[in-house]
Amino acid sequence: MTDPKGGVAPVSTRVMNLATFLTQIARREPDAIALVMGDIRWTWAEFEARTDALAHALQTRFGLNKGDRVMCQSQNCLEMMQAMFAVWRAGGVWVPANFRQTPEEVVYLTQSSGARLMICNAAFPEHARACKAGCPELTTILSFGESDFAPSVQQITAESLGQRPAVAPVLRDDPCWFFFTSGTTGRPKASVLTHGQMAFVVTNHLADLMPGLTSDDASLVVAPLSHGAGVHQLTQIARGVKTVLLPTERFDVAQVWDLVREWRVSTMFTVPTILKLLVEHPSTVAADLSSLRYIIYAGAPMYRVDQQKALRTLGKVIVQYFGLGECTGNITVLPAHLHEAEDGPTTRIGTCGHARTGIEIQIQDDRGVELPPGQTGEICCIGPAVFAGYYQNPEANAKSFRDGWFRTGDLGHVDEQGYLFITGRESDMYISGGSNVYPREIEEKLLTHPAIGEVAVLGVPDPLWGEIGWAICVASGAVGEDEVLAFLDGKLSRYKMPKRVLFWDALPKSAYGKITKKMIREELEARGLIGEKANA
Template sequence: MNRGAGTPDPKGGIAPQTVRVANLAHFLTRNARRLGGAPAIIRGDRVWTWGQMDARVSALAAGLREMGVGKGDRILIQARNSHQMFESMIAAFRLGAVWVPANFRQSPEEVAWLARSSGASLMICDAEFAGHAAACDSVARHLTIGGGADGFDALVDRHMGTHVPPADVGRDDPCWFFFTSGTTGRPKAAVLTHGQLTFVLLNHLHDLMPGMTPADRSLCVAPLSHGAGIHQLVQLAAGVPTILLPDAAFDPDVVWRLVAEHRVTNMFTVPTIVKMLVEHPSVDRHDHSSLRHVIYAGAPMYRADQRRALDKLGPVLVQYFGLGEVTGNITVLPPSEHDVDDDRMRVGSCGYERTGMHVQIQDGTGAEVPAGTTGEICVAGPAVFAGYHDNPEANAKAFRDGWFRTGDLGHMDGEGFVYITGRESDMFISGGSNVYPREIEEKLLDYPGVAEAAVLGVPDAKWGEVGLAVCVAEPGQAPDAEAIRAFLKGRMSGYKVPARILFLDAMPKSGYGKITKKIIRETLRERGLLSSETA
């Protein structure tokens, strides 16, 4: 456990003691006092004020406490974005319990595994996910959103007016099991704590969205179970209302209409969603001049997509690099570092290290490498998580001499800007040379008619491994694979040019809209598109 300031001991040192911190739920209490009548959550024609949200969260906490939930208990959530999902988060924090959100797109079997691995004692579930609830037979108690007389809202109504103060918490007390996406196996539960998340929220406010006030407006377009949930906590800390999409289905026209209607100033998403938004014709039908920060993370944005977004939206893009284990706090590339002109931008950089964080590029022994040299991106600082829940083997691999090892390869220039080459697991070796797919993918997207691209390393009898490019064509276009290979040969070394180029109607993506090599490889295998050599 981390220790903080204490009292002098007889030997002249300081006797350590547990550091108490403010419970994250106190942000809601503070807003209710200061901004009680101001909007907190907006969905369609419904508005919940900070005062109403605080009363509902307190009532929910009282109901959960009556059900036996206490400090340290895990609450599994299987739900789409809603005000109830947000309330479950803050009520869990208020009790000192641990919020365990699942991606609502996961299967019943996947969520059942999350329930068992997290040790959840309660499951809160949308009524539409009855199959998921049934699969989670290891969880003794269930509470259904939309469950009628025995459901979530009925529990809140029964305890309305009951005040539940935030539980006493220390800096290292867990509050959120943030499950990784599981690109290299089963998802792991990264343990986020009250003290760590407090730093994260302040850092987001300082580095990503400086100058925010309650006059700002945030639009939520991604699942609250992961990065968008952290983003909404930032809005909570600043007293900024969040607008939720009125329907479950993602519709760019609805997004842009809400931006115009509510004068939205910030939103968080992933590069593929930004691409969808700026390529949709509705972007030109609605006023989006209120936007100041369009934050993208989860994966680097390809340069062609950056240019298109900057042309449409202006200087509002903010990139951050940071895994769930560091809760997004590794680097930042602010609007001032984005430009449509390649000569005025560090093309390919994910930015410089975040305030209060220390980033190093290290070799296989843990030694820092010189500027410009490729190595593993490692990070230390208050945003680093407490470790993986009940997974000592993963913890041993993830940490070295106090540094968290991201598993991402990259280099840093002389001014401290970081460039991601790709995941260590994505790199392949062709004829004895390291090949980093990111570089090839960027060039593929420069070819007319190619909308999306991903490059995999696959076995080859002669070279050991060669590249397999998976592409999606722009609507109405049919690029020729051999013409693309010829295009690439003039722009990179021959061993980097993919041996095969396949076109799919749509790029396989994760439940969060990210392109992951694991999912693409599984899709190709299922469709019989990997030869016997590469299977």
């Protein structure tokens, strides 16, 4: 077939439902171990049967239709992975929240996504009740585990075992995952990830981050499945890699190394903060690291000294990537063989790697013109890993795309060989422990305190967390740091809480009367609180 212009007209944009990855490996290796958590083991056949059962129940008992959004509020558990695949199989859209968020925050995510169904871990009854009260479109709530607010996924699965759902047919651009991110407003936005996009992401992860994975490999999950770790585990399932979850929420380095030894763990997804903890813990000295192949780190810059220590401790097994949620991590990669512990003439210190396979990067000026190597501008990219846009947010879409290029909002430059160096951010957002923090949300909460008239929150370097938040306040009355932090407690997720609160008589302002963070940072340096004077 040809179109009127002489090209080939598309016959179909039908693609594989992502849940088929599970079916394929369950057929090939039904009796092999798929999931591990504490003393619990699921084979691939059991994982598949439980997924089928839940997907059937979602369709027949709870009326889940293709395109319906399913909110998930839970810490890591085996049933969370089961639910993700069941939702896809039934044709729904997976909408996971960061389990550390407050009930108020999850209510907003549920409302803005238009979720009709929610699956909430039994450990979060307040979140379930808040969403039930505040989200009129929410018709059904289920729970992971026994609870007093909803029927359990475990019981529903047991009642439906042996049932097969109608696997939803999907097109390339059909949504499968709402990946929540935020802009400079601080209000979370739902990045729409699609079945076709995610199939490319899985293929790209296998090509660029973890080449050569087989069912002999094992992957340890040390980060929340709601975000990057969930994408990482989808990639593992595509190759039949067993997934090992930590038995509790508590992050215990010695326990991590015990699990690495027991299961011959070869892959992990982490952030620089966790990688630093793994490297520096006393138990690492005696740990059996021989099975490690790929430790992926992303989400924040890593100090060179920490990178060197990781390489000298773990060997050349660390892999870095740069990529926002909107691109599901697929912008750059610095593979293991390009990591060097020693500084030398060929060592590219500070780079986050080169463009991922199938991705093109440009450094652009304010008009969208490509800048030459060495010049700083906005990092922009195109490729099949770029999301379909923000859900029901045309204003954000118009701002984030220009001539088909996705604008990351990050500033950087490339060298002559195309290696990317991130030099700053257009927005005020900072990254603490791998999580994005948006100052305006914190500032708005602080300004509800009766004694605070002006405030600016900014990220400052920290050797453990990468960056931490400092709040610079102008107060109208007597108020102290402890009182302000107590006031914020419960109003923000813990990772968003500022670590320091300073009080000044006035905040520096521009000629237009605008509070300017650049001037505040300069003042902090002048006072010797940050920068070279602070480190002297």
